[in-house]
Amino acid sequence: MSELRNELQKNELFRKLRHNVGKAVADFGLIEEGDRVAVAVSGGKDSYTMLLLLEELRRRAPIKFDIVAVTIDSGYRGFRTDIIEKFVSEQGIEHHLEKTTHFDIISEKRRPGSSYCSICARLKRGVLYGLTSQLGCNKLALGHHSDDFIETLLLNQFFVGSLKAMSARMLADNGETTVIRPLVYATEADIIRFSHENRLPVVCCCCPVCGKADIQRKRMKNLLKELEKEIPHIKNSMLKALSNVHPRHLLDTRLAAEFPTTTCSDASGTPRKQD
Numbered sequence: 279m280s281e282l283r284n285e286l287q288k289n290e291l292f293r294k295l296r297h298n299v300g301k302a303v304a305d306f307g308l309i310e311e312g313d314r315v316a317v318a319v320s321g322g323k324d325s326y327t328m329l330l331l332l333e334e335l336r337r338r339a340p341i342k343f344d345i346v347a348v349t350i351d352s353g354y355r356g357f358r359t360d361i362i363e364k365f366v367s368e369q370g371i372e373h374h375l376e377k378t379t380h381f382d383i384i385s386e387k388r389r390p391g392s393s394y395c396s397i398c399a400r401l402k403r404g405v406l407y408g409l410t411s412q413l414g415c416n417k418l419a420l421g422h423h424s425d426d427f428i429e430t431l432l433l434n435q436f437f438v439g440s441l442k443a444m445s446a447r448m449l450a451d452n453g454e455t456t457v458i459r460p461l462v463y464a465t466e467a468d469i470i471r472f473s474h475e476n477r478l479p480v481v482c483c484c485c486p487v488c489g490k491a492d493i494q495r496k497r498m499k500n501l502l503k504e505l506e507k508e509i510p511h512i513k514n515s516m517l518k519a520l521s522n523v524h525p526r527h528l529l530d531t532r533l534a535a536e537f538p539t540t541t542c543s544d545a546s547g548t549p550r551k552q553d
């Protein structure tokens with residue numbers, strides 16, 4: 279057993295996060311007997327935490343499944359893949375590092391004004407899907423946590439005009455890979471604390487916009503932080519809302535056939551406006 283895993287057995291926060299992941303696995307059927315899961319590890323706090331939690335689950339679960347860590351090197355100078363490799367190997371986990379020329383591709387192809395992050399993420403996602411199949415995996419685990427879900431919900435409402443967040447389990451467009459997000463119930467605050475307390479060797483992705491991009495997401499984060507002062511349970515409530523959808527009380531006409539609306543009545547469940 280790795281030294282870190284040994285220490286984590288007594289760690290309260292690890293137990294809490296383990297409970298969060300266990301609940302997500304149970305609620306959404308994220309992992310099944312015989313699965314081989316590619317765990318996307320960027321060298322950031324979220325994916326390191328996810329890797330440790332999935333390895334713990336693998337050792338304890340009554341079902342048999344495998345994990346393999348995968349890292350994409352996008353070619354940004356200074357990206358310390360050696361640190362990631364060392365950490366993963368210390369945990370006794372198989373690791374695949376894929377070197378790409380994404381940096382060159384983005385520098386060449388990006389049109390002025392287009393978002394650096396979205397091109398980079400799209401390229402990475404394509405390689406991750408390909409690698410998942412190539413490594414004989416049927417699932418790909420991504421390290422998005424509950425704050426990512428809530429912020430994405432707000433971003434889509436505020437800027438895209440769409441009522442959607444992320445899925446905890448979803449068949450990817452390639453029709454082969456099932457994408458899973460085991461940290462859906464873990465909060466970013468817990469992950470940050472866990473990562474600091476256990477000195478996870480976080481590395482910077484070293485892209486040209488690292489830390490400076492995703493301004494709109496930061497705005498959502500700040501907005502939530504402000505609102506949290508008045509409504510302490512706001513994030514819990516928003517996450518719960520994602521699993522408590524009332525299609526008849528929305529305006530998407532495509533849903534009409536599936537969820538026919540009845541005439542408006544007092545029993546509609548709509549909160550009444552206060553006079």
Ligand SMILES: Nc1ncnc2c1ncn2[C@@H]1O[C@H](COP(=O)(O)OP(=O)(O)OP(=O)(O)O)[C@@H](O)[C@H]1O
Nearest residue numbers: 318319320322323324325348349350419420421422
């Ligand atoms: N270079 C990469 N190699 C492998 N997986 C990646 C890479 N970049 C991102 N991912 C995966 O996609 C998820 C979401 O990516 P994003 O860039 O939003 O990272 P993040 O929220 O900063 O998370 P992390 O703390 O894990 O870097 C990551 O948690 C990870 O699972």
